[in-house]
Amino acid sequence: MDDQADADRSTAPVDPERVGQAETGHRARRTFAIISHPDAGKTTLTEKLLLAGGAIEMAGAVRSKGDGRRAKSDWMDIEKSRGISVTSSVMTFEKNGITFNLLDTPGHSDFSEDTYRTLTAVDSAIMVIDAAKGIETQTRKLFEICRLRDIPIVTFVNKIDREGRDPFELLDEIEEMLALSVAPVVWPVGQGGQFKGCYDLASNDFLAAGRTRDVTHTEGLDDPALAALIPADIHAPFRDAASLASEGYADFDPVAYRQGHLTPVIFGSALQNFAVDRLLDLIAAHAPSPRPQPSDKGPIDPDGDRVSGFVFKVQANMDPKHRDRVAFVRFCSGHFKRGMKLDHVRSGKALAVSNPIYFFAQERARTEEAFAGDVIGIPNHGTLRVGDTLSEGESFRFTGLPAFAPEVLRRVRLEDSMKLKQLRRALDDLAEEGLVQVFRPSIGSTWIVGVVGPLQLDVLASRIAAEYKADVTFEPVTSSVARWIRSDSESALAAFIKENITHVARDRDERPVFLCRDDWDLRFTMERNKDIIFDATREIVGQ
Template sequence: MRPDGQEPTPHTDASTAARRRRTFAVISHPDAGKSTLTEALALHAQAIGEAGHINGKSGRRHTVSDWMSMEQARGISITSASLQLTYRDTVLNLLDTPGHADFSEDTYRVLAAVDAAVMLIDAAKGLEEQTMKLFAVCKHRGIPIITVVNKWDRPGREPLALMDEIARRTGLTPTPLTWPVGIAGDFRGVLERDTASYVGFSATAGGAHVAPEVRLAPEAAAEREGEAWTTCAEESDLLAASGADHDQEAFLAGVSTPVLFAAAVKNFGVGRLLDTLVDLAPPPGPREDRSGRPRPVDAPFSGYVFKLQTGMDTAHRDRMAFVRVCSGVFRRGTVVTIARTGKPFATKYVQRTFGQGRDVVETAYPGDVVGLVNASALQIGDSIYTDEPVEFPPLPTFAPEHFAVARAKDVGRYKQFRRGITQLEAEGVVQVLRSDLRGDQAPVLAAVGPMQFEVAEHRMADEFGSPVDLERLAYTVARRTDRESASDLSAERGVEVLQRADGDLLALFPDEWRVRSVQRSLPDAELESLVAT
């Protein structure tokens, strides 16, 4: 396999290539170290020379996955990113996800494109709210989960207590592959439970390079680490006695979760995670279409658009559609069919991203993620194919709970304002609602969380050159309605009906109490709850 991860011959079949691929996402609560872990994985796979950290202070390096200026300034991931790594002759397609709950919709789209997930938890905080929400999505989609207990270099909880919490709150059986030597805050190394050997770690300056490791037999480990090793070995024996050993079938069935201990900021334990992904994570397999029929990986090419993004190349302002290859072999220049419209689309400009960096892609296989440039005909959720038609299940639209009217600060830049709002709508940054009463100059932005408004404001000013004023509205509830009910609902006090880009009419209410009141006065009105996760 070449360093870029592509097969050495254009005649490689899809099934052979798929077996060499692992496509996974990293999910966590904000500040659990997700972007730092992503960077450490790239470092250990030798995709980068040194690791950066997320920090808003000038002069610090930033991670490759958090490339937007707002991400670097705020120290949080606000958009998903795609990286491809090659490790042990295996291609790892890593999709980094936004950590903040306000961007759950983007994370959900990413989880529709992966075959496994790495669930990162803070050693001190355990399973937090956003982690549990994302776990529920993985469970619903049948995505196997590898758990990493991060930040073991800092004070935290007892490891057995964390295992109990994982079992109690997720229903999964934790099966640790490694067990820490030294309490949280005194991370000396790990016991590898499959070989009973000790792997000791040594820190590097700033965690910028791969941490040196030393591997010792149990006797040498006991001599070196003393009581810390004895405690670790006793706890490992206790785990074995309770049946907490890895079972591959149980893992793939979503019954158990392998567990690793790490300190991503110091690159401790990260190499073992790469090995675990190669050895245990499932390769791409058949994906069910909209009718529930599986599409084999060796069927003709098919793919799924799970993300749109502009602004990655400030010099060209292009629009990129991220496509997960589901079946067959994709070759640049292929004319594909868009299932939604039945129209052809020529894939002339195809790239693979590495954070903000790009490389031209000639060939891609099941599990790979490619970026189709200037793909204005594509929408999030689109299926594309050659030869044999297929349409994959659509993505649900989240129920917005925050609403604001957007107006251009400079009316002379209305053209830029309209282009920016249209682009943010297409990318799913916000939902855009319109009505004849408000007009195109004052669309209503609808969001799952208020930070989406901050992103919209930042990008409108920085990327599209049209700063906006946002006037928050008092609505908190949206219901889908129909044209027959719209006029009656609009006449109700505190209710407004607007139209979304997909044609749906949404009735907005100040609260659930008002919804129930209107339902009593208009019992025949169509008021359908929106899908929310």
């Protein structure tokens, strides 16, 4: 977004209807992710945002036990059974002229690679913090990824209706641990058993708890009308705390927020649907519209006339009845229309996009057009892969999608040898998704799979059984460390592979991978082979 557009968005109370009327095309897009530690309430917040946006009529509670109605964004059987998100999902909805593309990400650290790739496709993020726990490990890791990509963040302090930590303590923790200025926007009126609602410090609206959910506009914290709505023993400490919060922390500055220097903070409750509408209104009014995306030819401006986009995710079997494969494409420039032919840069061939779809978790609908910032699905039979670039007559490649060396290695054991074909298809499909990395040893006929954490193995076995009708188990291997290997000298690389052939495998793209016993073994090998580069990460670029 240009400087003038930044300046045009004021710090006045949000009027979401005026925002939608003032912006069209890609400037009316808000593409954002939600990041959090597991159990902070991310999936519940996702559903309540959909409710606030009018995308669903009734939100269902996310439960860890029982047969309660599951969240809209959790659609796999294993997600429904465990009450966790293990894959990214996309939900597109509109409100007051703004198109929201909400990318829900796995909170569990075992699925961090999927989350990292999803964060390459968003322009802003909501960071969910449990009011009782503060900033947790996974939240901090994901925040650092956002910081590296200059992704602005709105903070939602969740579960304020339960007993938790002091709000000032939480604000100070954000400032100290994340080196980020905070600007309280919505403040709690009471907490835990004394929770009476929330107060919007910008609009001076009091959002009352209770069945009626009355919203009362006041003239400020000292308005007698506000005091009449809150019990005296709660009103006085609330007024003092809210005044101190307004004076002791930074004012909300939309430009500083979009530059990543400041986070507006909203205290609320996703489960009770408190302040969620204020969160969505803030995203509509102040979150950035599509930003320039990095490529090997320089940043691609969203104002550009020619259509371009990149594949950040591939999902197999979203509809098990049709064995489909859908590529998730984030558009970065231009005005896409159904039926357009786009250049598939990796293959050099033209791709006719005749059946593009919008997502609502597992549900889908065909779309006629898309702008920069939009995420669409393109059904295909393996043509599109993560990292691929689509463009309208230009040859460049988007950059910045990461791949990480796995931390857990296991050998795949097929229970029924007659299902070998199904297993091969399953591993190929699920590796393409990024759920697992598959290695074929230079010597031997078995597959080795690599994952970030053990929960991925559970999901892998569950999906192979459910979607490909093959039962597998995983056995330990002598190796625990994997590194991609390369060298500026082809002869040096060939000699290393020949000398270490029993420890070299190939990934699905035929890149050589060195498998070793442990970190000590890796360091020893690196010391003896200065000409070889051992990569723990690599960039996925369609080529």
